[in-house]
Amino acid sequence: MLNLLYPPKCIFCGRRLEPGNKTGTCPECANTLPFCRKYIRCRRCGKPIADSADGLCEGCSVRRNYAKGITSAFVYIDNAKSAVIALKKEYNALYAKTLSLYVAEMIKYDFGGVEFDFVVSAPPRKKNHREEIFDHAACLAREVALRIGIPFKNNVLYQTEKLRKQSELHPDERLLNVKGKFAVRRPDTVRGKTILVIDDVYTTGATLEECAAELLKAGAYRVYAAAAATTVKQNR
Ligand SMILES: [Zn+2]
């Protein structure tokens, strides 16, 4: 039965997997994937950095930070990048299931002592009525929540108006693009809670920080965030 849900292919390279493989990852990829843990990382957001004196990345040293901590499983390059792109494009639970394994590991690694009340996802981008929204961040968040044993709450955050696509904007424009455009549906559900926000890619942090800002404004106690992958630079 499990084999029907898990076609025996590595989500990172497409190699056939040995029967019984439960990680969705071939041994080769398991050893060579660009895990964030292998790098010197920003002490606040986990983005890989050159060995700098204060231990902060470019973004964290200039931006106002709302999330108490941010972490990502992979650097957004090579096979990890293609798997995250596939997560966004394909309605295939295998990507979310496999990526969530590594996100959950990183959450335990970086936020081991934190007791989360629940997990939420960054809101999907509002689209035209005709376009169907595939909420890949929610898919990933649901799987991460299962793995760390914390409830997932859907639709906690929503987008109040249309945004321009973050990936098409200059880093400076991204903060403005999302500023004030998210909201919490029911503030009573977040009041006093410690919340973990999940998104697919962490780039400038504009989206995750705005999610954290809104949750805090609605009364959340603390907000942490995690992504499947992080870019090394602020803009790519
Ligand atoms: Zn592989």
Ligand SMILES: [Zn+2]
């Ligand atoms: Zn940082």
